[in-house]
Amino acid sequence: MEEILLNPDVLYIFLVLGFLLVILAILTPGTGILEVGALFALFFTGWGIYNSPVNVWAVVLVLLGAAPFVILVRRRGGRIYLAISLAALFLGAAYLFRGAAWWQPAANPLLIILVTALSGGYLWVAAIKVLETERSRPTHDLEGLIGAVGEAKTDIYSEGSIQVHGELWSARSSTPIAAGAQVRVTGREGFILEVTAVEDQRS
Numbered sequence: 001m002e003e004i005l006l007n008p009d010v011l012y013i014f015l016v017l018g019f020l021l022v023i024l025a026i027l028t029p030g031t032g033i034l035e036v037g038a039l040f041a042l043f044f045t046g047w048g049i050y051n052s053p054v055n056v057w058a059v060v061l062v063l064l065g066a067a068p069f070v071i072l073v074r075r076r077g078g079r080i081y082l083a084i085s086l087a088a089l090f091l092g093a094a095y096l097f098r099g100a101a102w103w104q105p106a107a108n109p110l111l112i113i114l115v116t117a118l119s120g121g122y123l124w125v126a127a128i129k130v131l132e133t134e135r136s137r138p139t140h141d142l143e144g145l146i147g148a149v150g151e152a153k154t155d156i157y158s159e160g161s162i163q164v165h166g167e168l169w170s171a172r173s174s175t176p177i178a179a180g181a182q183v184r185v186t187g188r189e190g191f192i193l194e195v196t197a198v199e200d201q202r203s
Contacts, residue, residue: 008097008106011048015093016115018042023069023123027130032154052106053098061092082127090116145169145185149198152181162195171195 004010021038028034049059065088068081094116097106105112150164156177162169164185171193177183187194 005044006048006052008052008099009108009111011045011052011097012093012107012111013115014041014048015045015096016090016119018045019089019093020119020123024126026069027127049096055095055098055102058092058095061088062096065089065092079128082124086120086123090120145193146187148185150183150185150195152177152179152183152195155179156183156195162193164193169193173197 018038018041021034021041025034025038065085067085068088069085071081094105094107094112099106145164148164150162150169152171153161153163153168156162156171156173156179157175159170159172160177162171162183162185164183170191171183171185173183173195175196177195177197182198183195184198185193186196
């Protein structure tokens with residue numbers, strides 16, 4: 001059983017699945033399901049990394065690949081950040097587990113090509129669509145949301161979702177807010193609303 005779980009092909013698939021779920025969780029925060037799935041996939045991958053020979057340079061490449069994506073999402077950078085991020089992530093993933101030689105990946109090359117093409121293409125399209133949606137000209141006054149009262153649809157802390165003025169918005173708070181609580185919009189950064197619990201404002 002352990003031989004199957006430590007198979008480079010299996011570990012590679014779980015690693016890419018973890019990437020996929022993490023990125024989707026960043027693009028659509030607050031669902032919970034994506035975060036749990038990503039945690040499981042990356043936990044299993046971490047166990048595989050601990051018990052398998054890896055290329056340290058590929059680990060560094062994977063970690064560095066996350067930075068451009070964070071810039072892309074949080075600072076609304078250009079498509080160049082997305083291209084750099086995906087290239088670093090998938091190249092690092094392909095060579096993460098050490099093969100017979102430094103230039104040979106341990107996973108099956110055909111599997112790497114197929115997974116990279118499918119998941120990389122999907123992430124590219126999904127990220128571009130999300131960015132285009134966020135940058136589209138709003139049809140309503142965003143500043144009018146400041147001071148509005150809504151309802152937390154998920155638990156909110158560093159991220160979450162609220163419903164205000166009949167629409168669902170990504171939100172964050174400096175203190176934890178439980179799902180179902182009444183919240184007041186105190187500010188915004190891009191299309192992410194900053195909120196606080198209504199009862200907190202009365203104290």
